[in-house]
Amino acid sequence: xxxxxxxxxxxxxxxxxxxxxxxxxxxxxxxxxxxxxxxxxxxxxxxxxxxxxxxxxxxxxxxxxxxxxxxxxxxxxxxxxxxxxxxxxxxxxxxxxxxxxxxxxxxxxxxxxxxxxxxxxxxxxxxxxxxxxxxxxxxxxxxxxxxxxxxxxxxxxxxxxxxxxxxxxxxxxxxxxxxxxxxxxxxxxxxxxxxxxxxxxxxxxxxxxxxxxxxxxxxxxxxxxxxxxxxxxxxxxxxxxxxxxxxxxxxxxxxxxxxxxxxxxxxxxxxxxxxxxxxxxxxxxxxxxxxxxxxxxxxxxxxxxxxxxxxxxxxxxxxxxxxxxxxxxxxxxxxxxxxx
Amino acid sequence: xxxxxxxxxxxxxxxxxxxxxxxxxxxxxxxxxxxxxxxxxxxxxxxxxxxxxxxxxxxxxxxxxxxxxxxxxxxxxxxxxxxxxxxxxxxxxxxxxxxxxxxxxxxxxxxxxxxxxxxxxxxxxxxxxxxxxxxxxxxxxxxxxxxxxxxxxxxxxxxxxxxxxxxxxxxxxxxxxxxxxxxxxxxxxxxxxxxxxxxxxxxxxxxxxxxxxxxxxxxxxxxxxxxxxxxxxxxxxxxxxxxxxxxxxxxxxxxxxxxxxxxxxxxxxxxxxxxxxxxxxxxxxxxxxxxxxxxxxxxxxxxxxxxxxxxxxxxxxxxxxxxxxxxxxxxxxxxxxxxx
Numbered sequence: 226x227x228x229x230x231x232x233x234x235x236x237x238x239x240x241x242x243x244x245x246x247x248x249x250x251x252x253x254x255x256x257x258x259x260x261x262x263x264x265x266x267x268x269x270x271x272x273x274x275x276x277x278x279x280x281x282x283x284x285x286x287x288x289x290x291x292x293x294x295x296x297x298x299x300x301x302x303x304x305x306x307x308x309x310x311x312x313x314x315x316x317x318x319x320x321x322x323x324x325x326x327x328x329x330x331x332x333x334x335x336x337x338x339x340x341x342x343x344x345x346x347x348x349x350x351x352x353x354x355x356x357x358x359x360x361x362x363x364x365x366x367x368x369x370x371x372x373x374x375x376x377x378x379x380x381x382x383x384x385x386x387x388x389x390x391x392x393x394x395x396x397x398x399x400x401x402x403x404x405x406x407x408x409x410x411x412x413x414x415x416x417x418x419x420x421x422x423x424x425x426x427x428x429x430x431x432x433x434x435x436x437x438x439x440x441x442x443x444x445x446x447x448x449x450x451x452x453x454x455x456x457x458x459x460x461x462x463x464x465x466x467x468x469x470x471x472x473x474x475x476x477x478x479x480x481x482x483x484x485x486x487x488x489x490x491x492x493x494x495x496x497x498x499x500x501x502x503x504x505x506x507x508x509x510x511x512x513x514x515x516x517x518x519x520x521x522x523x524x525x526x527x528x529x530x531x532x533x534x535x536x537x538x539x540x541x542x543x544x545x546x547x548x549x550x551x552x553x554x555x556x557x558x559x560x561x562x563x564x565x
Numbered sequence: 566x567x568x569x570x571x572x573x574x575x576x577x578x579x580x581x582x583x584x585x586x587x588x589x590x591x592x593x594x595x596x597x598x599x600x601x602x603x604x605x606x607x608x609x610x611x612x613x614x615x616x617x618x619x620x621x622x623x624x625x626x627x628x629x630x631x632x633x634x635x636x637x638x639x640x641x642x643x644x645x646x647x648x649x650x651x652x653x654x655x656x657x658x659x660x661x662x663x664x665x666x667x668x669x670x671x672x673x674x675x676x677x678x679x680x681x682x683x684x685x686x687x688x689x690x691x692x693x694x695x696x697x698x699x700x701x702x703x704x705x706x707x708x709x710x711x712x713x714x715x716x717x718x719x720x721x722x723x724x725x726x727x728x729x730x731x732x733x734x735x736x737x738x739x740x741x742x743x744x745x746x747x748x749x750x751x752x753x754x755x756x757x758x759x760x761x762x763x764x765x766x767x768x769x770x771x772x773x774x775x776x777x778x779x780x781x782x783x784x785x786x787x788x789x790x791x792x793x794x795x796x797x798x799x800x801x802x803x804x805x806x807x808x809x810x811x812x813x814x815x816x817x818x819x820x821x822x823x824x825x826x827x828x829x830x831x832x833x834x835x836x837x838x839x840x841x842x843x844x845x846x847x848x849x850x851x852x853x854x855x856x857x858x859x860x861x862x863x864x865x866x867x868x869x870x871x872x873x874x875x876x877x878x879x880x881x882x883x884x885x886x887x888x889x890x891x892x893x894x895x896x897x898x899x900x901x902x903x904x905x
Contacts, residue, residue, distance in 0.1 A: 352802055362739055365747055399702055399790040407705055407787065431794025435802040447747065448791045450739040451784075454771025455792040456799045462692055462775040463803065466834055470827050480824045487810050487817055494806055 226255040226283045226301045227321025228517045228524070232263050235320060238524035240267035242532075243274050245525075249532060250274045252314055255301040256281065280304040286517060290324035294332065302326060306333040309510045316511035316531035318502075320524060323514055327363055327505055334509045337540060339547035342367075343507035344375050344446070345514070346382060348500050349453075353437025357383055361503065362450035369412035372396065372443055376417045376425070377546050378506040379441035385537040387440070395429035395439035397448055413443070422549055460495055498523035502530035506543070511535045566595040566623045566641045567661025568857045568864070572603050575660060578864035580607035583614050585865075586872060590614045592654055595641040596621065620644040626857060630664035634672065642666060646673040649850045656851035656871035658842075660864060663854055667703055667845055674849045677880060679887035682707075683847035684715050684786070685854065686722060688840050689793075693777025697723055701843065702790035709752035712736065712783055716757045716765070717886050718846040719781035725877040727780070735769035735779035737788055753783070762889055800835055838863035842870030846883070851875045 228234060232255065239251045253260050257279045264272070280301040284293045297303055302321055308314040310333050319326050327343055336343070346359035359375050360367065367375065376394050383392035396414055398406040405428065417425045429439055431452060444452070471481035471488075481488070493499065498516065501523040505512040511534045515527035568574060572595065579591045593600050597619045604612070622639040637643055642661055648654040650673050659666050667683055676683070686699035699715050700707065707715065716734050723732035736754055738746040745768065757765045769779055771792060784792070807828070811821035821828070833839065838856065841863040845852040851874045855867035 350802070352805065365739060365745070397791060399705065399787055405705070431791045431796075432798030432801065434795050435798035444791070447739050448788060451737065451771045451788045451792050452795040455774050455796055456771075458772030458775035459796045459799055461772065462690070463835070465692065467831060470830050470834075477827055480820065480827060484820045484824055487820060491807060491810050494810075495803070 226259065226280075227286070227319050228515065228519060229286075229320075230520075232260050234519065234521050234524050236260055236263035237267065237521045238528060239275065240264070240269075240272070241521065241525050242528040243271040244269070245529075246532060247271075250276070251528075252276045252278050252305075252308060254278045254280050254305040254308065256283070278304060278308065284322050284325045286322050288322055288325060290322070290328040293322065293325035294328045297325070297329075303329055303333065306330060306512070309512075310334055315535035316513065318513045318515060318527050318531045320515040320517055320519060320527070323362075326512065326514055330505055330508045330512050334512070336507055337509055337544050337547065340374050340378070340507040340543070341371055342374075343505050344378060345449075345503050346379060346506055347503040348386075349434060350494070350500065351435050351437040355387065355500075356434060356437065356440055356442055358434060358442040358444065358449050358453070359506065360444065360446040360449050361453055362446045363505070364446040366447060367409065367445035369409045369416055372409065372413035372445070373416040373420060374507070374547070375443045376413075376423050376441065377420070378543050379443060380423050381543045381546055382504065382506065382539060383440045385539050385542055386533060389440060391424045392440035393426045393438070394423050394441040394443060395426050395433060397433075397442055397444035397452075398428040398430065400428070400430065409445075417443075422546055457497065460497070464492070464495070499526070502527035504530065504534060504539075506539075509540055511540060566599065566620075567626070567659050568855065568859060569626075569660075570860075572600050574859065574861050574864050576600055576603035577607065577861045578868060579615065580604070580609075580612070581861065581865050582868040582872075583611040584609070585869075587611075589872060590616070591868075592616045592618050592645075592648060594618045594620050594645040594648065596623070618644060618648065624662050624665045626662050628662055628665060630662070630668040633662065633665035634668045637665070637669075643669055643673065646670060646852070649852075650674055655875040656853065658853045658855060658867050658871045660855040660857055660859060660867070663702075666852065666854055670845055670848045670852050674852070676847055677849055677884050677887065680714050680718070680847040680883070681711055682714075683845050684718060685789075685843050686719060686846055687843040688726075689774060690834070690840065691775050691777040695727065695840075696774060696777065696780055696782055698774060698782040698784065698789050698793070699846065700784065700786040700789050701793055702786045703845070704786040706787060707749065707785035709749045709756055712749065712753035712785070713756040713760060714847070714887070715783045716753075716763050716781065717760070718883050719783060720763050721883045721886055722844065722846065722879060723780045725879050725882055726873060729780060731764045732780035733766045733778070734763050734781040734783060735766050735773060737773075737782055737784035737792075738768040738770065740768070740770065749785075757783075762886055797837065800837070804832070804835070838866075840866070842867035844870065844874060844879075846879075849880055851880060 257277050282299040284297045284300045284302045305317045309317045343363050344360035345363045346357050348355040359379050501519050503514045513527050513531040515524050597617050620641040624633045624637045624640045624642045645657045649657045683703050684700035685703045686697050688695040699719050841859050843854045853867050853871040855864050
């Protein structure tokens, strides 16, 4: 029911996804009266893998998460998460209110053991492929322990999704020197080094989001959110400048015409929708947040992302690496007490 | 002596600036043996406005600020700041070690009354001209009071430099809702509103760095640094992608040839050097930091910036607005105690 366009986009994208993935089954959760009109347009035998699940209420995009948590237990968001919790679905996808999705996710599904708070992550384009930044704004700050947990989750994510063993993990800071940054960051750097299961390459700076130096960029939600949104702002300004620059006179308009395929290419490369589908990491199950403004094609990418993470058991793998950390710490402490 | 290219760039840029500004006088501070070779190439009657001031030592780019502060009192940086402190110069310009410049600036020149810590600011291009972001990395964090001081300094800066009365000031946050952000940010929002002398427009998000919604963007040094460097990283990646895209085949190379003036235009618009010259606000005098990698032309922009800020008495104006705030608070407290 969520996002800027509601069922018009989500229902159509779901039907498209059923065509793409012959093993996929989808449960559409929401007001069935609102959903069925869009279904009629998508007849075909793949619809036998589609199910409707009625939920009377809807969480609005502006609603405060704490209020949604209290008042919207009959909403499509809550019900969809419940289906996952009951094992009737392997993942939940929403284009709705991010804060509410996170709060409900924590309450309905629960956190993985050893993870205190969820983090939002997504692939962003880099000079060498993708990098995964987390947290992109689930939390306003993060303790050193939480930054370690983000490092573990990011590492597992890249290893699973990008099929890259021992991915590089860096910690976002404002300088590469040892003594830079907040206490939390310096402490986190120690914790990540001590963990042993993470290929930690040290401090990164903002430009490393795109340099490809690291597969995972760990930061608190405030920094991640500011970085992501600043870059969105810059991209928007650049697109306008390029358009303006190619329209200034007749000659330029002509060149623009000749350059159409190149400009189309570039626009596609720059299009943030191409990487739609952010992951709420740290929950016991797969929960994917689509951008509210995603169109039918882009919402489909969020569905594919959910499918991939469920298939690869990302939450379970995170659990494994967290437990390994806990075991090691326990062993170290045991050795420590024997030595004493 | 500083920057990636040392006197080769700084001496030449100084000579160029003397030609541009008939009233300007420049004192070159550094090892005279290293400076004079570059002077010989710039003969002309404007050189009578140029003076050499010998300083034996140099602060290196990698040096820890605390160590530089202790060990480099014979350095060009220290000596240049001393010339300002003694009233023999109106501004100091350096392409050297930022941390050392800030630490020495605080010690030699001192802070303006009512300002606790310096902030680095610079104009960045926006859809409506420029916006001034501060702090860009002088401090790793900032208290609510310090964010208020940044707001005052940014407001004065835009009013003076851009000649824009009552400039808009916004506070960088991760959402526009009342309840978002850290305690410091929420508290700072109250303080700025109460100040009365600032045209405060509320919370901004990262994309507002470029949207032109606000003339001043206030944030702590970590967030400002991450935003700036992320955007630098994105710009670099985009330039590479555009170049790659225009080189893929013969047709595209031909179009690139036709598009040369447009691409040159765009590259110029994107060039961060065009806005070289960051200001260390909060010190008693004008101190400008040039990018270490600035070339002769770009270092000249830093000199122009220093000239402009000295001419417009930016530090004095900041002092005025800070005192007004202190006065108001004192009056409010006086009224408060009478009412009681």
